[in-house]
Amino acid sequence: MLKDVTLGQYFPGNTVVHRLDPRTKIILVIVYIVALFNAYNWYSYALVAAVTLGCIAASRIKPKTIMKGLKPLIIVIVLTALLNLFYTTGTPIVPGWIITWEGLKKAVLLVARIIMLIAGTFLLTYTTSPIALTDGLEILLNPLKKIKVPVHEMSMALRFIPTLTEETDKIMSAQKARGADFETGSLLQRARALLPILVPLFVSSFRRADELAVAMESRCYHGGEGRTRMKTLKYANRDLWALLLGAAFLAGVIALKKFGL
Amino acid sequence: MSEIKAEGLRHVYSVGTPFEKVAIDNINVLIPHGQLVGIIGHTGSGKSTFIQHLNGLLKPTAGKVCCDGQDINASKQITHDVRFKVGLVFQYPEYQLFEETVYKDIAFGPKNMKLSEGEIDQHVREAARFVGVDEELFERSPLELSGGQKRRIAIAGVIAMRPGVLILDEPTAGLDPEGCAQILQNICDYRRETGSTVILVSHSMDDVARIADRLIVFSGGGIFMDGTPQEVFSRPDELTDIGLSVPEPTAIAMALHRRGVELGSAVYTTEQLVSAVKALGKGASGC
Numbered sequence: 001m002l003k004d005v006t007l008g009q010y011f012p013g014n015t016v017v018h019r020l021d022p023r024t025k026i027i028l029v030i031v032y033i034v035a036l037f038n039a040y041n042w043y044s045y046a047l048v049a050a051v052t053l054g055c056i057a058a059s060r061i062k063p064k065t066i067m068k069g070l071k072p073l074i075i076v077i078v079l080t081a082l083l084n085l086f087y088t089t090g091t092p093i094v095p096g097w098i099i100t101w102e103g104l105k106k107a108v109l110l111v112a113r114i115i116m117l118i119a120g121t122f123l124l125t126y127t128t129s130p131i132a133l134t135d136g137l138e139i140l141l142n143p144l145k146k147i148k149v150p151v152h153e154m155s156m157a158l159r160f161i162p163t164l165t166e167e168t169d170k171i172m173s174a175q176k177a178r179g180a181d182f183e184t185g186s187l188l189q190r191a192r193a194l195l196p197i198l199v200p201l202f203v204s205s206f207r208r209a210d211e212l213a214v215a216m217e218s219r220c221y222h223g224g225e226g227r228t229r230m231k232t233l234k235y236a237n238r239d240l241w242a243l244l245l246g247a248a249f250l251a252g253v254i255a256l257k258k259f260g261l
Numbered sequence: 262m263s264e265i266k267a268e269g270l271r272h273v274y275s276v277g278t279p280f281e282k283v284a285i286d287n288i289n290v291l292i293p294h295g296q297l298v299g300i301i302g303h304t305g306s307g308k309s310t311f312i313q314h315l316n317g318l319l320k321p322t323a324g325k326v327c328c329d330g331q332d333i334n335a336s337k338q339i340t341h342d343v344r345f346k347v348g349l350v351f352q353y354p355e356y357q358l359f360e361e362t363v364y365k366d367i368a369f370g371p372k373n374m375k376l377s378e379g380e381i382d383q384h385v386r387e388a389a390r391f392v393g394v395d396e397e398l399f400e401r402s403p404l405e406l407s408g409g410q411k412r413r414i415a416i417a418g419v420i421a422m423r424p425g426v427l428i429l430d431e432p433t434a435g436l437d438p439e440g441c442a443q444i445l446q447n448i449c450d451y452r453r454e455t456g457s458t459v460i461l462v463s464h465s466m467d468d469v470a471r472i473a474d475r476l477i478v479f480s481g482g483g484i485f486m487d488g489t490p491q492e493v494f495s496r497p498d499e500l501t502d503i504g505l506s507v508p509e510p511t512a513i514a515m516a517l518h519r520r521g522v523e524l525g526s527a528v529y530t531t532e533q534l535v536s537a538v539k540a541l542g543k544g545a546s547g548c
Contacts, residue, residue: 170351170356171356171357173313173318173351174351174354174356174357175357175369176318176344177316177318177344177348177349177350177351177419178344178357178369178370178373178418178419178422179341179344179345179370179373179374179422180369180373181341181373195359196357196359196369199359200356200357200358200359203356203404204356
């Protein structure tokens, strides 16, 4: 059940997008988000959309998979569309109507922005294995170590997300087998119904953390200081090209905004 | 009466992703009331997927599961009700304990059945007796007990629903030999006293060989063999071919067979081995 949630799932492949260094991809996603929030008219949106579709095509991830990832956010998307549609003042489409041309434009662009934001970030997790992703993140966040942010430990924690998902799934099944009902009842009842999942989950998380600490210590782990990696990340030529293209893309979007096209 | 029937059962995980995997395919099986069925198979052979279909936790991709002639996935209500009729004890069930006291934890299932206080109390005490949990433990926290006790309390939590079919996934995994023997004894007692159907998934051939009426062997998502222990263990070579072990007495009989000593038909319990060897001795002394 929970396994079907596509958020953060990795689809192995061997395309350019898959082979890019995870650091490059993280930086590009940030560039992409900045560009997306700087886009404000049809032209710049068209440019961002073209880049998004191009990247999806290059990654050979099926559009259907991306659509599936959007599903849990459908309510947010619809609400955004409706609110903007009805609460924007301007010239009505039909005289006397509450819906205005400005509202329609705003609604369409905002929905496009949300969809592209999700699609772009999903592309990162779909094409990067969790290990590569955490490695990349750890290296990028390295400077923060100076101000005592536990970067290494944070990336270690990410590793447990799939494990905990699996564990939650198992506990849910076990409680459902005893007739637990998570789907019906009032909000309060449903919140109470979570107790039989949360308690065992906490207990097992502590047990797991304890066991892991012992296992790591018995293999002479002494913190991230001076630790080397079996697989070190290396930038290739394609990363340079990708970053240059990313910079050009951001410059393009900003230029479109500047000249008010 | 609780009879379980699976027809053309097929389940595919992660449909439409690169991880798509057919877990079980074309499973046809009828488990009549009161039978004690052992399910054996390698890791990934589909046995866990199969048992999770029997109480509606997993929905079949194709085919159907019927309990007493009723399709268990016909409606949400039926699926919900079938959970009480078909009790499923997961592997390492002690990890599902959550209540403050042992009593409350065992009462979780009966409470979900919307029984009255009196009935719940009756169910809990009866379940605790079946698994040999002393009533003195009722007010203790389940989390502070030993592993074996936790396991028994978790099993009691399912038995307390008085299911007509009790399914246990590896109930003895990780227990010491004494704990294993006790749990198996509890299961046999439960079945004898209530006449319930019991389905036991196990890696331990010796366990299932001793207590099961019927064995279903899973391999590669399908049923590889289905018959009495006698029938199944009379084909030990096929079992070892699919990577399964055979009970110790059968292994000894096979070793003797390779050295030219024939013990006759399938041998799978210590008693059978002893009597077969004795019979051999008598025959030999005649020569």
